[in-house]
Amino acid sequence: MSSLPTLEINDLFAGYGETEILKSINISVEPAQTVAIIGPNGAGKSTVIKSVLGLVNVRGGKINLNGQDIIGIAPDEAIRQGISYVPQTHNVFPNLSVLENLEMGAWTRKTGIKERIDEMFTLFPDLQVKKSKIAGSLSGGQRQMVAMAKALMVDSKIMLLDEPTAGLSPKYQSEIFQTIKKINGSGIPILLVEQNAKQALEIADKGFVLVDGANKVQGTGKELLEDSNVARMFLGSKD
Amino acid sequence: MDILIGYSLYGISLLTVGGIYAILALGLNIQWGYAGLFNAGIAGFAAVGAYTFALLSTAPNPYHYGGLGLPLPFAILSAMVLSGCIAFLIGLVCIRLRSDYLAIATIGIAEIIKLFLKNENDLTNGPRGINKIPRPWEHLSEERFYTSAPMSWISDSAGWDSFFDQLPNWWWQPFFCGTILVLVYIIYRLLETAQRSPWGRMMTAIRENEGAAHAAGKHVTRRRIEAFVIGAMVMGLAGAMLSQHLKLIDPTNTFDPSKMTFLVWVMLVAGGSGNNKGAIFGAFLVWVIWSASEIFINSGLHLFGELVSNMDISLLKTRAGYLRMVVIGLLLQYILQKYPDGIIPESRPTSKGN
């Protein structure tokens, strides 16, 4: 593996307004890795992703994308840099068709839009059939697929997923995790924030546990799954 | 001496109308400052108050119904109640929605009120309007008042006649002005008390967080309707007072939506919404600027007309009037951007800086 991580977050302090949420966060995503961030509610998991996109106030620390400082970047510029971002909710345009949603994902893209759409339809075969359906009329799981395909319309350097399985039925949940694995298999590194710690760690190369806006434990997905503390905190109580 | 009296009377009339506008601004402050409700139909509520007062208090006349000749305080109260009722109906429909909808609906209701006043000739005398509206204090010198109780107990009609004859014809002006100012003060005190009560504190909480307030449900809707209705009642009162000051009201010129609604907004925004003192200060300040600029522009134009060999300046005069509106409008934009909290911001301990 190359020495330069795709995404490197060092000693990050961030928050909304005057409330500080993240206190010295360290996370790195190596090329082609899937990295999961887990932790209790309010630990600041989503805030990490939002800091990368420039959606929250970053007060200190470093965020590097392929070695380049991206702190304070505007959200649309972050997308132009190749960050595929899937928000937790409201992640599709409900009154646009599936195809139009993908086209909107490709707003910053100058060329190869058609080819990219075809790639997405190979990755998400369900969507091809429904391409002229209005996104708002799809089921929750299918909408999540549209959201992911839409985010991948840029030349993805990394994909950021904010709780992609929240509110979905178990059947769809595993389908989403399988898709994430598939996307990662095509070489795109993934940073994933999840409530569903067990399944997330199963597909993750590396996991970070955040508590109260700070790093608590980290390790490979396997290590964390076997860690008795982590198990007690997040895995046992769930199922 | 006459000049001195003239100037004083001008000052008194400035204070009188300024005071009426202050009442309007206080009414708007309850709606906007306390509860964040955007009322774009101030002129409509004032018109309801003015017409209600006029129809109930004027002497009977052959041109239209109304003219019931009822006691003035009763007519004023009715003006407030009717204005409040209309606000209640509008509130029921629109208050659950975001303020934009309320703004549209209030513009609409003001328009409907105007249509009603213009079209219901039998009741409102249509576009010709209503005149001879009794003005407090001055009305005492009207025959129908001094010939009836309680004035008739003190003296007979000839006695009153000679008494009023020896007064200068402006004798009532300071009294009327004083009445308005006392009303401003009373409303101010009541509102200050309300603002500090649990009711007022809840209003502030609702305004600060409309989204969370909606989630909290029915209670909030009720509080907001209350604020809207009370504000409208105060506007109705101001309308009644205005009709007394003018003595003649008509649906289009008296309640020109642009002038009245807009001026009141400028006053409240300039003074600082949420702040009753600011509302009063803003009302007098803007009214003085508004009136002074009229005199200033007109005398300037007169001078110009005389310099340019007796040019006809009447056209310039109307156009300059509109230009004045442009300037006031731009002033509002300036204040909105530079002093978002008004010249006297709301004095309230806040947790968030800015």
Add this chain to the structure above:
Amino acid sequence: MWQTFGFEFVNFYFIPGLVVGCIYALGAIGITLTFGILRFANFAHGEVMMIGAYFTWTVMTLVKNGLGFPIHPLVAAVPAIALAISLFIFVDRYFYKPFRSAPTIRVVMASFGMMLVIRSFVQSVWGPNQLTFVPGIARPNETVKSFTNSFDMMILMPNKHFWIIAGTFVIMLALSWLLTKTKIGKGMRAVSDSPELAKVSGIDVEIIIRATWIVGGFCAVAAGVFLVMDLQMLETTMGFRMLLPMFAAAILGGIGRPFGAVVGGLVIGLAEELSVYPWLGNGPLLSPGYKTGVAFAIMIVMLVLRPSGLFKGRLF
């Protein structure tokens, strides 16, 4: 049937209603787009419509006095539209943009202020008196008259009505193409759906906003010019008078739904004209003085029963 009922109904109520409906529809498109995309009720919309008509009048007058021949209002409208759109963008840049991240109600108030600034400006420049594009009585189109008369269904339609209905139809087609086939149009719909998501999809929202003013301004000036063609008079309060029916149309169709606004505009235009038809007895059902109230009543009923509108628009 035609003689006793149809002739009068179609010529004096239905066609005028359709014409008014087209004008409301065009005006409401801009309102609904701005409301959907910039998330605020733009009270200055009617005034831009009005000033666009004044620009058109000025172009017509300048050409007539300068070059010596009259031009059709629709020709003069072209430069007027460009001017009005520039004004829209100027107002947005200096009076609305500072409030992009402030509570919405501030920009609503700013637009309320601009409404009066623009109107007073027009009053001070052009004066408060009524003007007109083309004086005189508009005669019914002879071709339409004799053609329809050959079926015993005589339709009296002045040319101006033909221009208004056809013009609206063409603008609708163009709008539909823009919104469903072009990148910028799809972007407008996307921002209207969810501005937050649009931002994190890399969509340049400021460009979309500018496109919104252009489309809204175009339709507004077209509506203003059509209105003056129809009424044959131009006055400074026409924008304000249109405001209520346009908002009612936008709400009826559903906020953020341009085609909903078109349907809403047509419904309100027809409802206004048909409300004065003598449905019961001999007199008009509703006194013509209350026509404006029809739009308001429809709006209130809509806000009570279905505030998201007929076509499920956004609700704020």
